[in-house]
Amino acid sequence: MNVITAYLETMFSAYPHNPRMLEAKAELHAMMEDAYTGYLAAGLSENEAVGRVITEFGNLDELAPQLGISAEIAPGSSSAAPVLSATTVPPAYAGSDTARRPAPAPVTRDEAERYADVRRRTEPRLAFAVAMFVVSPAALVALVTLSSGGAIGLGQDPAVLIGLACLLVVVVTGVLMVVRRDQELAPFRRLAAGEFTRAPGVDRWADELAAEVAPRRATALQVAIGLWILAASPVLAMSLLAPPAVTNSWIGVAVAGTLVMVATGLVVFIPTNWAQSVAETLTKTDGDGHASDERRSIVGVIAAFYWPLVVAIFLAWSFVGSAWGISWVIWPIAAVLFGALASGLSAVERYRAAQ
Structure with a gap:
């Protein structure tokens, strides 16, 4: 730890020793000490821990x-104007001399923990x-294939009505759950949008x-992949x-079973993905956040008219052509096309970022 303290003193030796700088040095010393203790607890040697800490916190x-x-x-602040304290200047300004804009507020450990919770x-x-959403058409x-094949004592029109009612109820319930979740995440929108300054301790x-x-x-991903396959x-x-x-009457039940298995895989995997998603959100750069927001906005715009169009085509084909027994195939086809579109946009963004 003495090496870290000496390195810290060297870092700050070239700058004014005003109260704000002394406070910042004490804060950084505490962060480095916490990191050093954590690396030792993780089994690293003293030299390895010191090297990690200096690498992580060594760029002032x-x-x-x-x-x-x-x-x-x-640079140039001392020649252009006297050094100002934090009471007269906003905490952080970044940019060139010709265009200065305030840097986003840093994410705090407490805020990150609340977001993760x-x-x-x-x-x-x-x-x-x-x-x-996946099982909504099941x-x-x-019901349509069972009724058309005579496997149940229900006419095709009542079967369609009941099936559509179930679909709408399930979709509405899912939408309400998503809206409620978004309300709980509303206080952390700046984190999801990448509008924050990263903190090494939080990273x-x-x-x-x-x-x-x-x-x-x-483990959950392995189970989910098995179910999807x-x-x-x-x-x-x-x-x-x-x-x-038998196939003509019960193929719809088999399709419903396929949808249930896919949905089960999602229920198994998604709840375990929160920590990885939180880490990606808190450690992404501003550029990554902007690209991610842009990609999500493009996909969102496409989805806004894509899925209503798919529903319209499905209903038109089914009602006009009386093709309830086969029109269901539009859903897996549409899902595959939409997934390919989203993946293509992601690949384009990665290619642009690599240039």
Whole structure:
């Protein structure tokens, strides 16, 4: 720790020894000491811990916005004007001499912990909402094929009406769950948008949190992938093993089973992904946040008219062509196309970022 203290003294020796700088030095010393203790507890040697701490906290220019001393160490500030204290100058200003704008406020450990707690509590709600969106057409598909094949004593029109009612109720319930979750996450919108300055202590805490939950997340992902791969088995079994008469009546039930298996995989995996998502949110750069927001906005605009168009095509095909027994195929096709579109946008953004 003596090496770290000496290094810290050297870092601050070239700058004014005013109260704000002394306070920042004490704050940074506490952060470095916490990191050093944490690395020792993790099993690193003293030399390794010192090296890690100096690597993580050794650039005062990067740490200045978090410590509120950008004005004190900014190049040319001493020649242009006297050094100002934090009581007269906003904590952090970044940019060139011709265009200065305030840097986002740094994320605090308390804010990060509260954000993580809300994500942990609301992630199961998101999982069930997404699962409900996936299974929403299951009742419609199953009832229509069963009624058209004479497997149940229900006319096709009543079956369609009941199926559509179930679909709408399930979708509305899922939307309400998502809206409620968004309300709970509203106080942390700046974090989700990347409008904050990263803090080394928070970065380390977020990475440790993700590492702690990683084994459970990996297990859940394995189970979910298994369910998603096996999800095609009900349809394949019904198509290949059952007689044609049985297939015509029960293929909708097999499709519903496929949707249920996909939804089950989502319910298994999504609740375990909160820690990794929190870590990615808290450790992303401003540029990453802007690109992510731009990509989400583009996908959101496309989704705003894509899915209503799919619903309109589905209903038009089904009612006009009396094709309830086959029109359900539009849903998996539309989902695959939308997934490919979203993945393509992500690939384009990664390519642009690499240039």
